[in-house]
Amino acid sequence: MNIPAKVIPLRKQKAGRKTKQHVLTLKLKKMKMANNISKYGWLLAAVMLICCVSCQKDFPKNIESGDEVVLQSIKIVNAGAAGNTVLEGTIDENKKTISFPRLDPSTNFDDIKFETVLSNGASLEKASYSFIFNEGESSKTSPIKVINNKRFREYFVTLRLNIPVFGADFGKPQIFDYTNNELGNPVYPAFVSMNTRWSGFDGENILIVTRATMGSHILKVNDIKQNNPQLITLSMAGISLSPFAGGIANGHSYMTNLASAASSKINLYHWASPTATPQLIYSISAAEIGAPGARHGDNMSVNLDKNGNGFIYLGDNNGGSTDVRDIIRLKITNYATVSEPTVLAPQPGITPYMTFNRVEGTDDYLLKGYAAPLRLVSDGGAVAYTLGSTTVPQSGADARVVFFNGERYLMMTTSARGGTVGSSVVLYVYDISRGSTTAEALALFNERTDKSPVYQYSLLGPVNTAPGTQTGWYVSKDEEGLDEKLSLFTASTDAGFVVIDFPKKMLED
Numbered sequence: 001m002n003i004p005a006k007v008i009p010l011r012k013q014k015a016g017r018k019t020k021q022h023v024l025t026l027k028l029k030k031m032k033m034a035n036n037i038s039k040y041g042w043l044l045a046a047v048m049l050i051c052c053v054s055c056q057k058d059f060p061k062n063i064e065s066g067d068e069v070v071l072q073s074i075k076i077v078n079a080g081a082a083g084n085t086v087l088e089g090t091i092d093e094n095k096k097t098i099s100f101p102r103l104d105p106s107t108n109f110d111d112i113k114f115e116t117v118l119s120n121g122a123s124l125e126k127a128s129y130s131f132i133f134n135e136g137e138s139s140k141t142s143p144i145k146v147i148n149n150k151r152f153r154e155y156f157v158t159l160r161l162n163i164p165v166f167g168a169d170f171g172k173p174q175i176f177d178y179t180n181n182e183l184g185n186p187v188y189p190a191f192v193s194m195n196t197r198w199s200g201f202d203g204e205n206i207l208i209v210t211r212a213t214m215g216s217h218i219l220k221v222n223d224i225k226q227n228n229p230q231l232i233t234l235s236m237a238g239i240s241l242s243p244f245a246g247g248i249a250n251g252h253s254y255m256t257n258l259a260s261a262a263s264s265k266i267n268l269y270h271w272a273s274p275t276a277t278p279q280l281i282y283s284i285s286a287a288e289i290g291a292p293g294a295r296h297g298d299n300m301s302v303n304l305d306k307n308g309n310g311f312i313y314l315g316d317n318n319g320g321s322t323d324v325r326d327i328i329r330l331k332i333t334n335y336a337t338v339s340e341p342t343v344l345a346p347q348p349g350i351t352p353y354m355t356f357n358r359v360e361g362t363d364d365y366l367l368k369g370y371a372a373p374l375r376l377v378s379d380g381g382a383v384a385y386t387l388g389s390t391t392v393p394q395s396g397a398d399a400r401v402v403f404f405n406g407e408r409y410l411m412m413t414t415s416a417r418g419g420t421v422g423s424s425v426v427l428y429v430y431d432i433s434r435g436s437t438t439a440e441a442l443a444l445f446n447e448r449t450d451k452s453p454v455y456q457y458s459l460l461g462p463v464n465t466a467p468g469t470q471t472g473w474y475v476s477k478d479e480e481g482l483d484e485k486l487s488l489f490t491a492s493t494d495a496g497f498v499v500i501d502f503p504k505k506m507l508e509d
Helices: 020-058 221-225 438-447
Strands: 071-079 085-088 090-092 097-099 114-118 139-148 151-160 174-179 196-201 205-210 217-220 231-233 243-249 252-257 265-271 279-285 301-304 310-315 327-333 337-344 355-358 365-368 375-377 383-386 396-404 407-414 426-431 455-458 469-477 483-492 496-503
Touching: 071 090, 114 139, 174 221, 196 469, 196 483, 205 221, 205 243, 205 252, 217 221, 221 496, 243 301, 279 337, 301 355, 310 355, 355 396, 365 396, 375 438, 383 438, 396 469, 396 483, 407 438, 407 469, 407 483, 426 483, 455 496
Parallel strands: 097 151, 196 243
Antiparallel strands: 071 085, 071 114, 090 097, 139 151, 174 496, 196 205, 205 217, 217 231, 243 252, 252 265, 265 279, 301 310, 310 327, 327 337, 355 365, 365 375, 375 383, 396 407, 407 426, 426 455, 469 483, 483 496
């Protein structure tokens, strides 16, 4: 029912007062709204009731059944080469997984037979199962199904091969850090103001070649691992010029002064032990042997075998960051006899803080500067292979090939020269185990899609103009003479040094 409201001019109404007609109009509107809400409410309730009834019809009903599908125990009954080895499985009912002890690789994995204890009436879906291992795989997971009439339950079975494992376990490092990395000790105090540009490592000793007030000295690796470095100061008797570069091999230390002109003498000193008096075992100028370079002694690469025989290499600095002009090779016999000084032609990009390291057990050497790709060369510098310029960081320095527990690795540490060279000091280790020779190993590594390092560790820099950077490695043996622990060393100007130990890989259940 609609009752027209009487319109009262606004000017005749007083503020705050309502007429009777106005109140009546409001009441009628509220009644009409209530009627409409009531109608819509009943309609909405009807729709919801229909939906509820419809949904209830779709719910499945629980059907009681005695067909249980519980796996109580399981065995493999035909493992091993002869197919007669029985292995008990371990069931995790919450995760629905089954594991077994490692299997002999000669097992017939195309026809694995299980013996099970199951709930009444249940059985495995198949009489035997196939586990196909792809090349390089040491484990395989496949489902098995327990069925009982219309009911079933799946379990995931993992089989692992009992095969030998090789190499180092890079997931378990023990780090003895004296670098700028905040995770370790404070940076070793000699590594300041570019006073320490060279160091050496032979597994038992660390050689610090420095112009710092503490003087060049030896640190025992065992003391370092106890966080208790004890300096063994090297005698400088008879040495008038501060050594710049050096190296150590089997406890024998070597250092040279900086010869800053072609006519300046390059003096090579030898310490037979950390407490020995130094010997001047060689003195020669670049001019005397026809070397075009005018600055030697900024770098040294010591390559001696257990009998003290091999070569020491010295690269010309050239007073800047451009290519070295020459590399001087000195033959060393019985640690202290020097002969056959030879001038090697330089390689493009081989910069002042170059290194020239022998690949143990071969006639191969790795030649590296912080602005050039890695080169595999002979002892005379003839290039046999050059690694791709982007395969590893081009700023990597002191590259070495490491052998441990049946695997072969390439290690190097980046220099922090700045600019295009980069500002980080990071130790990188790459697996280059494949290949019968060093050249083949590097070529196969170069061709790989994934060239990720198996380990890396940051010394954090800083950038400096004399980024002398060194590495080293050592293998500890067990009582049977087998590889047990791999120790890696690296150091860089103003960044400090670090020793990192890795155990050999072990099979784990």
